[in-house]
Amino acid sequence: MRVLAGTSVALAAHAALNAVLLRTPPAHPPATSARVRVVVPARDEAHQLGGCLDALAAQTGVPRLEVVVVDDGSGDGTAAVAAAHGARVLTADPPGPGWLGKPNACAQGAADAADVDVLVFVDADVRLAPHAVAAAVALLEQHDLDLVSPWPRQLALTRGERLVQPLQQWLWATTLPLRLAERPGRPSMAAANGQFLALRRAGYERAGGHGAVRGEVLEDIALLRAVKRSGGRGVVADGSQLADTRMYAGWGELAAGYEKSLWSALGGSPAGSLAAGAALAAVWVLPPLAGGRAGLVGYAAGVAGRAVTAARTGGRVWPDALAHPLGVLALDLLLVRSVLGHARGTLHWRGRTLTR
Incomplete structure (x- = not known):
């Protein structure tokens, strides 16, 4: 013992x-001239999507911001909600052989992005603070990163949620050497959260994009590993002041x-x-x-x-x-x-x- x-x-x-050591985003990030595309993969998210898109519409410091919602085979009016909130809506082709749904939707949302500098992936149940996207871009630039994963504040309301949900952050905080983990190589040293990811487009494409992680259930961690294998730098960061989400409602x-x-x-x-x-x-x-x-x-x-x-x-x-x-x-x-x-x-x- x-x-x-x-x-x-x-x-x-x-x-x-x-x-x-955890990277902390600036509370007042400078305005960015980067061209940013936010991709929101959504499958039956009509009840969540409006709040997510309202938060994206309120972003500050990112004058060249585009929002793309990828409707991933929804049957609940997700596309109509997205269109009503002014987002560009793509209807995802069904996943092909070897593809899982979320990587497939993310890949289609990121396609034809040659004129984009930064790709941001946000889940429909996430609510961003007005400075969140600008702060994520600032983290990429200030620390020479190709990928940053600002971990949203996790809202855990029931006893079961409070018992287990915080273990996500605790696991990487306890076991992952953060400064070593953000360096190129060492793909096993990776923690990321697909609820809110920001990547330089060049680094994303060099890593193979979501095509490189097409069959991964945990496509977020796999994407960071692909970035690191391709010579890029990426790491988890504090996103508690940038975003919050209730990942699961009840046990x-x-x-x-x-x-x-x-x-x-x-x-x-x-x-x-x-x-x-x-x-x-x-x-x-x-x-x-x-x-x-x-x-x-x-x-x-x-x-x-x-x-x-x-x-x-x-x-x-x-x-x-x-x-x-x-x-x-x-x-x-x-x-x-x-x-x-x-x-x-x-x-x-x-x-x-x-x-x-």
């Missing part, structure tokens, strides 16, 4: 270091959303993810269960790392951080269900089969 508790302490310290949505992708999220493969899940349980679940001084130290370190990350990324700190071991255990249970679903070919999302 002492070794596990010591590991928890070391990783909590690493999370605290990353809280200092049912959250479980379905996590199960579709967890099999590939932690280790890049089902076996790797299971090994990573076992390591998470060993470091953050077993010590509190074992009790004693080492167990108490391990538990306190886990809570501290969770609290530091939540405070830095705009999340709720207390009392949620106190339930950290339960959150890790819930994540591991979702991981097992995800791996089993992948093996059986039963994973679906938005009416489409993800594995065969």
